[in-house]
Amino acid sequence: MSLPRADFLTNFEEDQGQGLRTVEDGYRLLDLGNGHPYNIVHQTVDRHVKRGLGSRIALRYLDGSRDESWSFDQLARRTDDWARFYRSRGIGKGERIFVFLPRVPEIYAAILGAIKIGAIVGPLFEGFYEDALRDRLADSGARLLVTSPELVSRVPLRELPDLATVHVIEDLFPSVPNHPYDPEPALSMEPDDGYIIHYTSGSTGKPKGILHAHRAMIQLAITGRWVLDLRPRDVYWCTAHPGWVTGSQYGIFAPWINGTPCLINGGRFDAATWYRYIDTAGVTVWYATPTAFRMLMAAGTQTRSAHSLASLRHLLSVGEPLNPEVISWGLQTFGVRIHDTWWMTETGAQLIVNLPHREIRPGSMGLPLPGIDVEILDADNRPVPTGQSGQLAVKAPWPSLMKTVWNNPEKFLAYFTQVPGLGKFYLSGDTARKDADGYVYFLGRGDDVIVSAGEKVSPFEVESTLVSHPAVAEAGVIGKPDGVRGNIVKAFVVLREGFPAGEELARDIQLYVKTRLSAHAWPRELEIVAALPKTRASGKIMRRVLKAWETGSPIGDATTLDNPERVTLALSPA
Ligand code: WTA
Numbered sequence: 001m002s003l004p005r006a007d008f009l010t011n012f013e014e015d016q017g018q019g020l021r022t023v024e025d026g027y028r029l030l031d032l033g034n035g036h037p038y039n040i041v042h043q044t045v046d047r048h049v050k051r052g053l054g055s056r057i058a059l060r061y062l063d064g065s066r067d068e069s070w071s072f073d074q075l076a077r078r079t080d081d082w083a084r085f086y087r088s089r090g091i092g093k094g095e096r097i098f099v100f101l102p103r104v105p106e107i108y109a110a111i112l113g114a115i116k117i118g119a120i121v122g123p124l125f126e127g128f129y130e131d132a133l134r135d136r137l138a139d140s141g142a143r144l145l146v147t148s149p150e151l152v153s154r155v156p157l158r159e160l161p162d163l164a165t166v167h168v169i170e171d172l173f174p175s176v177p178n179h180p181y182d183p184e185p186a187l188s189m190e191p192d193d194g195y196i197i198h199y200t201s202g203s204t205g206k207p208k209g210i211l212h213a214h215r216a217m218i219q220l221a222i223t224g225r226w227v228l229d230l231r232p233r234d235v236y237w238c239t240a241h242p243g244w245v246t247g248s249q250y251g252i253f254a255p256w257i258n259g260t261p262c263l264i265n266g267g268r269f270d271a272a273t274w275y276r277y278i279d280t281a282g283v284t285v286w287y288a289t290p291t292a293f294r295m296l297m298a299a300g301t302q303t304r305s306a307h308s309l310a311s312l313r314h315l316l317s318v319g320e321p322l323n324p325e326v327i328s329w330g331l332q333t334f335g336v337r338i339h340d341t342w343w344m345t346e347t348g349a350q351l352i353v354n355l356p357h358r359e360i361r362p363g364s365m366g367l368p369l370p371g372i373d374v375e376i377l378d379a380d381n382r383p384v385p386t387g388q389s390g391q392l393a394v395k396a397p398w399p400s401l402m403k404t405v406w407n408n409p410e411k412f413l414a415y416f417t418q419v420p421g422l423g424k425f426y427l428s429g430d431t432a433r434k435d436a437d438g439y440v441y442f443l444g445r446g447d448d449v450i451v452s453a454g455e456k457v458s459p460f461e462v463e464s465t466l467v468s469h470p471a472v473a474e475a476g477v478i479g480k481p482d483g484v485r486g487n488i489v490k491a492f493v494v495l496r497e498g499f500p501a502g503e504e505l506a507r508d509i510q511l512y513v514k515t516r517l518s519a520h521a522w523p524r525e526l527e528i529v530a531a532l533p534k535t536r537a538s539g540k541i542m543r544r545v546l547k548a549w550e551t552g553s554p555i556g557d558a559t560t561l562d563n564p565e566r567v568t569l570a571l572s573p574a
Contacts, residue, residue: 001328003337006314006356012226013357022371023398026222030257039186040195040217041116044256045079046186048072054181056232058256061105062277063266066173070105072259074176078106080184081177082113089144089165093118093187096140096197100124100133100147100155103241103266104172108252110146111196111242118187120194120211125243127519129154131465135206136199137163140406148172191215194403198245200345201458202411203448209406212348216249216400217257219349223369224254227341227353229314234284237263237277239292244455245345246318249400250287254349260285271299275307282311289319289454293326293338294484304333314356316341319454320486321442324362340365342442344428345456346415348400352440364439365432372398375425376434381417389443392432393417393425401426448543450479452487457521459543465517466491469509471499476532476541480525480550491523492546494532501528501569510572523572530567536560 015021020028031047032038048054054073061068070078091097097114099121101107107123114121122140124133134156137145144165147155152168189195192213199207224230228250236255240247255262263281267273269292277283296304315330315338322340330338342352342365352374354366368374373395375383384390396416405412419425431443450457459477466475474494479487493509495501506526514522533545537560548555549566558564 001324001331001362003327003331003360003362005358006229006336008229008313008356010226010355010357011229011231012355015226020222023219023222023369024371026218026220026399029221029225030217037186037188038191038214039116039118039189040214040220040253041079041112042186043217043221044253045072045076045112046183048256048259049076049181049183053232053259056259057261059105059108059262059264060235060281061264061266062280066266067280068105068173070176073181074178075109075112076183077177077179077181078109079112079116082110083116083184085167086114086117086119086144089167091117091119091144093189094120094194095144096120096122096142098122098124098137098140098142098145100126100128100145100151101169102126102148102151102172103264105264106169106172106174107242108264111248111252115195116184116186118189118193120197122197122199122209123242123248125241125518125520126151128243129514129516129518130156131461131468131517132207132521134159136209139199139206140197140209189214192403196248197406198248198345200245201449201456201461203458204460207458207461208408208411210245210345211403211406212400213403216348217253219398219400220249220254221257223350223353224250224258224260226355227339227350227369228254228258228285228287228316229356230255230258230260230285232259234260235263235282235311236260236285236287237265237281237283238287239265239289245348246287249349250318269295271296271303272306275304275309278309278312279307284311285314285316286312287316287318290317290322290326291320291453291485293317293330296333297326297329298484301333309334312336315339318343318350320451322365327360327362342366342440346402347394347398347426348402351394351398361435361439364435364441366440367438368394368440374434374438374440375419375422376432377417377419377425377427381419381425381427383419383422386436387433389431389433391446392428392430392440393419394428395422396424396426448478450477450487450489452479452482452489453485453520455520457489461517462489462491462513462521462523465513466493466509466523468516469512471495471505472509474532474541476543476546477523478543478546478550488524489521490525490527490550492527492529492532492549494530495528495569503570503573506570506572526572527568528570530569531563533564534562536562
C-alpha cells in the first residue's frame with residue numbers, strides 16, 4: 001500500500017530548525033518563570049487571554065440542533081466561576097474534586113476550575129453506575145462531587161462519608177458571563193504536584209487511581225504540537241469523553257495549550273451525524289479510536305458520500321491495534337493516512353507515535369517520540385534481540401509519567417524494573433516487537449485486561465458485579481475477538497441452586513451489570529454453563545481455558561483441572 005506523507009510542512013520539521021528536538025524541549029513552548037504561576041490551567045487557558053487572544057474560539061459544542069461556541073475568554077470566566085465556587089466550599093490544595101457530567105461545555109470549566117485552585121480533579125465517564133462510582137469516590141477520598149440531576153441518582157451517597165459536598169447543577173447550559181473579566185490567578189504548584197486522577201483497570205483488584213502531576217504540561221504541549229500537528233487555525237476533534245485519559249490529556253490540555261479550537265460532540269455515536277459534524281465545524285485534525293473508524297467503515301460509502309469531509313488534513317488513532325485495512329479504508333475515504341499513537345493512562349501522554357512527516361508501516365504503532373527510549377524485555381527483564389517479542393518497556397522517567405498510584409505505593413513501584421546497564425524502565429504489560437529501524441509492533445496484552453472499543457476493562461471488576469446478582473454463583477470473564485470493537489466482554493456464569501437457566505435470565509444478568517457497573521464494561525455476550533474450569537489445587541477460575549473454549553484453540557494439559565469441558569445451558573440472545 002502506498003502511503004504518501006502529509007503534504008504540509010509539519011510543526012516538527014519547523015521546530016528542528018529552532019532547536020526543539022526532544023520531549024523535554026516542550027518547556028520552551030510554555031510560559032514558565034517570570035512570575036507566571038506553575039499550573040497547567042495557566043498554560044491551557046489564562047496564557048491565551050493574557051496575550052490578547054481571548055476572543056479566539058476555544059470550543060464549539062454540537063449536539064443535534066444545539067450549536068454553542070465559547071471563546072478562550074468565556075472559558076476563562078466559567079473556569080474562574082468554578083474556582084471561586086470550590087474555594088467557597090473550603091476545598092484546598094491537593095483535595096479531590098470529582099466531576100460526573102455528560103459531555104457538555106460546562107464539564108470543561110468544572111474540571112479546569114478545580115485544577116486552578118490546586119485541587120486534584122477526578123473526571124468520571126458518564127456511563128458509570130453505582131459499583132464503578134463507589135470504588136473511585138471512596139478510594140480517592142473525594143470531598144466534593146459535581147454532577148447533574150440525572151446522574152446523581154447513581155451515586156451511592158450514603159456509602160461515601162468523605163464526600164462533604166454534592167453539587168448538582170440544574171442547568172447544564174448556563175449562559176456564559178460577559179461581565180468585565182477579573183481573572184482569578186491559578187495557584188502556583190510544584191512540577192510534581194498532582195492535578196488529575198484517572199482510574200484504570202488492571203487484571204486483578206480494584207481499579208487503580210493513576211495520579212498525574214502538573215509537569216505533564218511539557219509533554220502535552222510538545223505532543224500536541226508534533227504528533228497532532230496542531231496550529232491555532234486548526235479545528236481539532238478528540239472524540240473521547242474527559243472521563244477517559246484521552247479525553248482529558250488530548251481533549252483538553254494538549255489542544256488548548258496549543259491554542260487550538262476544539263469540536264465537542266454531545267450525544268452518542270452515529271455515522272451520519274459524525275460526518276456532518278466534521279463538515280459543520282470544519283474539522284482539520286481528528287483523534288479517534290480504531291473502533292470508531294471501523295463503525296464508520298461499517299456504515300458504508302453511501303453515508304460517507306453525502307458529506308464533503310474536505311477540511312480533514314490529519315487523522316490519528318489510539319487505544320487499540322489499528323489494523324492495516326482501516327488505514328487503507330481511511331486513505332480511500334478521507335484521502336489521508338491514519339496515524340497510530342500508543343500510550344497508556346499511566347504514561348500520561350503519547351510515547352510511540354507516527355509523526356506526520358514520517359513513513360508509516362501499517363501494522364506498526366510507529367516510533368518512540370524523540371527523547372523516549374523503548375526496549376522489548378524478556379521474562380527476566382533483559383532486552384530481546386531485534387524482531388523478537390517481549391514486554392514493551394519505556395526508560396523512566398519522562399515528563400508526563402504518572403506520579404503515583406493513589407493509596408497504593410506498592411502497585412506504583414511494581415511498574416518499574418532496573419535493566420542492567422540501561423537503567424530504570426516502566427513496564428507496560430503490553431507484548432510487542434521492534435523491527436530493525438525501531439518501529440514498534442503491538443502483539444497483545446500480557447495479562448487478562450480486556451481492551452474493548454479502545455477502553456480497558458478489568459475482568460475482575462465485571463466478575464465482582466456479576467456475582468452480586470442474586471442468581472449468579474460464579475463468573476469468569478474474558479475478551480472475545482470482535483471485528484468492530486477489537487474485543488467484546490464475554491461472561492461465563494454458573495447459577496445458584498433453584499435458578500433455571502434460560503435466555504431471559506441471561507439477558508437480565510447482562511442488564512444488571514450494565515446498570516450497576518458501567519455502560520462500557522457490561523458483557524455483550526453471556527453464557528450460562530454447568531461449571532467453570534478451575535485448578536484442582538487452588539480452585540482458581542482458569543480464564544485461559546475460557547479463552548480456549550471461545551476461540552476453539554486446544555486447552556492444553558487438563559489433568560490438573562476441574563471441569564475442563566464446556567457444558568452450555570443457555571446463551572444470551574444476539
Ligand atoms: C492499548 C489509552 C494497540 C494497550 C490511551 C495499552 C494500544 C492500553 C494502542 C492502554 C495502540 C493503547 N495499539 N494497543 N496504538 N494504544 N493500546 O490506559 O494495550 O486506557 O496498554 O490508555 O491500550 O489503555 P488506557
